[in-house]
Amino acid sequence: MAKLPAKTILFLDTIDGERARSASAAFQTVAGTMRLPWQAFARTTADITDADLGMTTRIVCVTDACKPWVAEHCPERLETIEWWPASAVIADEIGGLIARLLGGGTRPVTPPVPLLPAKPAKKITVKLGRETAGRRGKGVSVIWEIPLDEKGLQDLATILKQRCGTGGTVKDERIEIQGDHRDKLKLELEKLGYLVKRVGG
Numbered sequence: 001m002a003k004l005p006a007k008t009i010l011f012l013d014t015i016d017g018e019r020a021r022s023a024s025a026a027f028q029t030v031a032g033t034m035r036l037p038w039q040a041f042a043r044t045t046a047d048i049t050d051a052d053l054g055m056t057t058r059i060v061c062v063t064d065a066c067k068p069w070v071a072e073h074c075p076e077r078l079e080t081i082e083w084w085p086a087s088a089v090i091a092d093e094i095g096g097l098i099a100r101l102l103g104g105g106t107r108p109v110t111p112p113v114p115l116l117p118a119k120p121a122k123k124i125t126v127k128l129g130r131e132t133a134g135r136r137g138k139g140v141s142v143i144w145e146i147p148l149d150e151k152g153l154q155d156l157a158t159i160l161k162q163r164c165g166t167g168g169t170v171k172d173e174r175i176e177i178q179g180d181h182r183d184k185l186k187l188e189l190e191k192l193g194y195l196v197k198r199v200g201g
Helices: 018-034 050-054 064-073 090-103 150-164 182-191
Strands: 007-013 038-044 058-061 124-131 140-144 168-171 174-178 194-198
Touching: 007 018, 007 064, 018 038, 018 090, 058 064, 064 150, 124 182, 140 182, 150 168, 150 174, 150 182, 182 194
Parallel strands: 007 038, 007 058, 124 194
Antiparallel strands: 124 140, 140 174, 168 174
């Protein structure tokens, strides 16, 4: 009997990639035992390449935090990607994934993917600075004069927190990101179509 051509499954993660690596290793073990024509590998949103996407038959995001990256970099795959919540147990999910691969199905519940804030049609200038007063020496990077409603501010804050790998909040129509990430934030805001004016050095 001829050997079936291998298909490739990508486990995508954010930041350290530990969940993706664990999922890939667990999948390879089960697929190898069952002699399935699938190979797996793991990537994070920081190190994935166009070549990785091009060779991938199926993508599994092992945390919902991947959604903003996927929506920005490969929106055409939103309907075909499988999403695992960050709270999911890898071993349990692998069993379900194998069953779906064999049966040709998809994960029963696909969580909605929040869209990125739309790039402004006209270049809009936002202000970016740093504050330390009243914060016990722990400074925050602050963005303000952003022409978005509350939901838009929350969505943008989520994206910026992910890109900087830190926490933050929306307060008084301003986005606060923990730590001094002004250089990174300026770059990310410009990618989204904003002009950025640094205030206070």
